[in-house]
Amino acid sequence: MQRIVGIETEYGCLVSGEPSRAGVDQWPALVRRHLFQEQRAGVIDRHYRDYEEPPGNGGFLLNGGRVYIDMGHLEYATPECRTLHDLVRLDIQGDRLVLRSLQACLEEKEAEVAFLKNNIDHYTGATFGSHENYLVNRNANLDEPALRVLLSFLATRQIFTGAGRIGQAASPQGWEEMPEPSHPVRFQLSQRADHIVNDIYQWVQFNRAIINARDEPLADYRRFRRLHLLLGDSNMSPWATALKVGTTDLMLTLVERELLRGLPIIEDAVEAMRLVSHDPKRKWEVPLLHGGWSDAVTLQMRYLELAETHLAGSNPDADWALSNWRFALEALAAGDHVLLLGGVDWVTKEWMLTMFAEEQGLDWDDPWLSSLDLAYHDINPAEGLFYGAPASGRIAKFNEDILGQVETIEPPADTRAQARAELVERIQRESILEYVINWDSAEIGEHVYSLPDPFESGLPQPTDRQGPA
Numbered sequence: 001m002q003r004i005v006g007i008e009t010e011y012g013c014l015v016s017g018e019p020s021r022a023g024v025d026q027w028p029a030l031v032r033r034h035l036f037q038e039q040r041a042g043v044i045d046r047h048y049r050d051y052e053e054p055p056g057n058g059g060f061l062l063n064g065g066r067v068y069i070d071m072g073h074l075e076y077a078t079p080e081c082r083t084l085h086d087l088v089r090l091d092i093q094g095d096r097l098v099l100r101s102l103q104a105c106l107e108e109k110e111a112e113v114a115f116l117k118n119n120i121d122h123y124t125g126a127t128f129g130s131h132e133n134y135l136v137n138r139n140a141n142l143d144e145p146a147l148r149v150l151l152s153f154l155a156t157r158q159i160f161t162g163a164g165r166i167g168q169a170a171s172p173q174g175w176e177e178m179p180e181p182s183h184p185v186r187f188q189l190s191q192r193a194d195h196i197v198n199d200i201y202q203w204v205q206f207n208r209a210i211i212n213a214r215d216e217p218l219a220d221y222r223r224f225r226r227l228h229l230l231l232g233d234s235n236m237s238p239w240a241t242a243l244k245v246g247t248t249d250l251m252l253t254l255v256e257r258e259l260l261r262g263l264p265i266i267e268d269a270v271e272a273m274r275l276v277s278h279d280p281k282r283k284w285e286v287p288l289l290h291g292g293w294s295d296a297v298t299l300q301m302r303y304l305e306l307a308e309t310h311l312a313g314s315n316p317d318a319d320w321a322l323s324n325w326r327f328a329l330e331a332l333a334a335g336d337h338v339l340l341l342g343g344v345d346w347v348t349k350e351w352m353l354t355m356f357a358e359e360q361g362l363d364w365d366d367p368w369l370s371s372l373d374l375a376y377h378d379i380n381p382a383e384g385l386f387y388g389a390p391a392s393g394r395i396a397k398f399n400e401d402i403l404g405q406v407e408t409i410e411p412p413a414d415t416r417a418q419a420r421a422e423l424v425e426r427i428q429r430e431s432i433l434e435y436v437i438n439w440d441s442a443e444i445g446e447h448v449y450s451l452p453d454p455f456e457s458g459l460p461q462p463t464d465r466q467g468p469a
Contacts, residue, residue: 002253002315004080004135004415004454005245007091009234010073010128011098012116014374027105027113028074032058034101035067041097041409042067043427047436060424060437061097062409063090064417073128074098074115079417080135080454084242084317085402091241092406095379103380117234118163118377119191122370125170127195130234131212132245134227135219135454140256147211148289149260151199151269153251153303154210154231156276156296159284160328161244162189163233164346166353166364166373168278169194185278186364187353189346191233193277199269210269218439220452227252231273236377236386238402239343239395243328246321250307253318259310263302265289282335297333304329324394342391342399349376352385416440418457423449 013027036044042061045068048054058068064079076094081087095117102115120127136142168185188194201209212228219226229248235241254260265288266272272286276296279285284296304325311318331339340347353369356362362369378384391399411421423442427435436443440451447462 003249004082005087005249006078006080006133007087007241007245008075008077008129008131008133009091009094009117010070010075010119010130011379012073012118012121012128012374012377014114014116016112025072027102027115028069028072030105031074031098031101031115032067032069034105035097038104039097039101040428041101043424043435043437045437046433049438060420062411062421062424062428063093064411064415064421064424065090065094066439067094067097071128079411079420080415081412081417082414082455083412084246084320086412087245088238088242088402089405090412092238092402093409096406097409099379114375114378114380114383116374116377117236117379118374119195119234120165120169122166122374127169127192129192129230130232132229132232132248134229134249134252135217136225136227136252137256138217138221138223138225140225140252141258142255145265146255146258146260147200148265148269149263149303150251150255151210152264152266152272152299154229154248155266155269155272156284156286156299157244157247158190158193158233158273158276158346159296159300159332160325160340160344161232161235161240162193162277162344162346163191163235163377164189164349164373165191166370183278183280186280187350188277190273190277192231193273196231196270196273210273219454224454233345234377235345236384237343237345237348237395237399239324239398240345242398243321243324243343246317247303247307247325250311250318250321250325251303253311253314254307257310259306263306264294264299266299297329300325300329301333327394339393340395342389343395345376345386348386348389349373352376352389412457414455414457416451416454416456419449419451419459422459 035041036059042059044056044059046055058066060066066077068075078090081090098115106113119130166187196208196210198209200211200213208230210231212230215225217224217226267287267289275286276284285293287293308322312322337347341351342348353372357369376385381387411417432444434445442449446464449460449462
């Protein structure tokens with residue numbers, strides 16, 4: 001890829017037999033403590049980051065990423081990555097770090113606890129995020145026509161990025177009322193579709209949008225902006241994660257080159273998310289802005305063909321994304337979903353649940369199936385249903401390659417995460433107590449390190465508070 005990308009994952013927590021939220025709420029804090037104090041995977045913050053992040057709430061890791069608690073959920077943010085391989089490897093590495101600390105905590109306490117890489121809680125109706133971050137050129141022309149095409153792509157990409165879920169969410173209290181579907185929703189494509197109520201919005205805690213409009217680049221604001229996406233599902237399949245980010249990166253490149261003119265535009269991206277996700281016939285038809293209808297596969301094919309025309313051969317990640325984008329769309333168009341097992345999460349999960357329901361004679365509203373829905377997302381390879389899913393061909397090869405490389409804790413070698421990781425390691429090695437680590441800067445004692453360019457991997461010469469060091 002030609003841009004910096006990253007993923008933030010909020011983990012669900014499931015405590016068997018726990019009668020109240022108290023048991024659920026304590027485990028993120030226990031795992032966080034163990035991660036930094038016992039596992040020594042990074043250094044904990046010793047300062048306030050803002051009013052919601054007091055000292056000790058989180059910290060940066062030896063791989064350049066970050067772990068913290070957000071709204072009660074343990075959250076892991078990958079370091080800045082420039083390749084799909086690094087991004088997916090480091091995304092799953094976060095799962096492994098969290099799992100290692102959870103298992104150590106369970107040795108000390110009598111409990112059955114699972115951390116889930118998903119976005120819904122069937123028991124409370126809550127949702128939690130999987131956020132994507134893309135560094136975009138500050139001069140990119142993000143005008144209304146370009147944004148409308150981008151929103152149309154994002155609303156329909158769930159046909160290959162959705163994690164799938166049983167049933168439909170109720171409208172959260174105090175939020176915009178969601179329209180009732182025209183038919184019972186037995187199983188849908190996306191876990192987040194029911195919870196997105198706006199297309200672009202700045203303050204999203206109580207008004208979740210597809211795109212968060214807050215301008216916070218965490219880098220040189222004169223050169224960059226950070227596109228922060230809230231609509232995506234957490235993917236268990238490494239292949240799905242790579243395809244989600246790879247195709248979105250291609251679309252953003254087309255935006256930056258102003259090549260999106262003349263493409264069909266969906267009338268309402270938020271409504272389209274729900275129409276596509278809920279459709280039991282899998283026709284995925286949505287109304288267009290200037291009249292008429294189209295379906296998600298046809299729209300995605302239009303975007304793919306434009307990307308193939310202008311971006312084929314530009315770099316290995318672009319070619320991987322183009323090839324696998326076409327592979328997924330052709331399999332979906334032909335109804336040949338078996339080809340996507342182990343790759344597209346909603347396809348894989350629906351196949352597994354259907355097999356189990358038929359064997360046990362269960363209806364789709366049976367609580368047993370809801371439990372299995374959540375178990376698909378258990379990050380423990382010994383327990384998570386995803387890890388038992390069949391896969392073949394390109395999907396199996398990609399997933400096996402990634403999953404075999406997630407235990408080594410090291411940052412990307414070609415982004416500023418490398419420099420940040422060096423500083424974290426130094427703080428640990430020298431038992432330094434006076435430090436502040438941020439995404440774009442660090443202070444160690446009197447020395448200040450400026451990291452405004454995410455593409456620069458080398459550790460810069462420090463200055464001090466009175467001038468050059």
